[in-house]
Amino acid sequence: MKYDVRQLPLLSNEEIAHGIFDMRLAYRQDDLPVACGQFAHVYVPSKTLRRPISVCDASDGELRLVYQVKGAGTQIMSQMQPGSMVDVLGPLGHGFQIEKGRRYCLIGGGIGVPPMLLTAKQCEDPLIITGFRSKSLVILQEDFKALGETLLCTDDGSAGQKGFVTDLLRERIGEIDEVCACGPTPMLKAVAAVCREYGKPCQVSLEERMGCGVGACLVCAVKVRKNGEEIMQHVCKNGPVFQAEEVVF
């Protein structure tokens, strides 16, 4: 894989839900081919480490990153002004493998929802399940509805159905061939368990703290089982998307 760093002009950076921002960068797909589930390693001025953010969408000359303000780095990102340049390394990593002729269920939980948008664009008639803690954090519903049947649930019932994404998955799992999921680890674990129960393949996008972002520093380790043996792989290079049955959660 060829790597490069690019300065992308910031087009807009708007708050779309409480503490969640939608950053749009000018970009050309010819310069910067992006696959669904890949991430951008974003330079944050004054910080020693870049911040990994999944590609939410890439089309019409725009690269879209949707992120939640968590700590100092994403705080600084949220204050970047249109017209400034954003230093992006990537897109990096291996994303979701989408094959023709299969029906996918795409599951996003919380701030794991954004990468499912570009993924939904690659699928034929996907079933999309999005889950959030509560109404104030719900994002991207209109974008998803344009691409397929979209289900919404919240932990507290303040929007959509009350409950977890796995409840909705159980109701509909008979209709689909494979699951792709991104979200907090406990959610991914639960989704993977449901898929195993029903014998459906499942791809999960994992998070780990990163340094280089390209597979050189070995800090973003994840334990996976390959050919019966447990080995360490790396979220930035081998992932962020892994086959759920290989991940030692």
Added chain:
Amino acid sequence: MADLSVKVAGVTFNNPLIAASGTFGFGREYGEFYPLSTLGGISCKGITLKRRDGNPPPRIAETPSGILNAVGLQNPGVDVFIREDLPWLKQQGTVVIANIAGNTVDEYCQMAEKLSETDVDMIELNISCPNVKSGGVQFGTSCESVENITAAVRKSCKKPLIVKLSPNVTDIASIAQAAEAAGADAISMINTLTGMRIDIHTRRPIIRNNTGGLSGAAVFPVAVRMVWQVANAVKLPIIGMGGISTWEDAAEMLMAGATALQIGTVLFSDPYAPVKINEGLNRFLDENNMTSVTDLTKTVIPW
């Protein structure tokens, strides 16, 4: 256009910048950004006799102007390195340094013996890794143990031998003298300073290993001070590192007494840092009518 090449223990580097061990893997990933000959050399990820899986994650935490890491020497083992990575590395037009770590003196010697039969250019003795339970740093914290392990490896090692020092000691100059007395050909310094961060909400250390090694700009002044002290205490060439981020830092480290430099953490924010640092050094030398980067070494004028 000044001459950026430097010589350390008889080995010529095209420029003074060497990738720091553990931040650059075995070079393949950064080789996708630019030809590895952009760098004077590469110090490879620390290798051990047998494969190691390293510590559980998280292995990294950000700190003010730096990072803590506790990778725990994840590597495929010396034999895999020799078979699968070294032949490729040797074709990249840069100096290849093997960085070795062990649980016992004997393991270090066995690795040095194996590597002596290969094309590797130099061997760097890592007696300063703070992130493994046994081995690593305990060999590097007293003069007796440094002298003992350096002398033992020297006997098994036919390559130029660099001893990499830990900053987690009370008197780094005497440690460097012990390495010199036992037959080291060069000193590299500094490895990481041990540190810790705690998440105040969970009361858990951010790094799974609880403690980690501090690197990056935060350690730079400590590294400059230590390089200067060691340069005043030994005749061996010094490969200086610890937080170098700009060409100005590079010039400063050379003036403190280093002959060559390693850079690590800065690569994570700017993979192109080596290109920029070399350009800056070159300009600085030209502006000051200096013909060679070696003219900077140990030129500090102390008060």
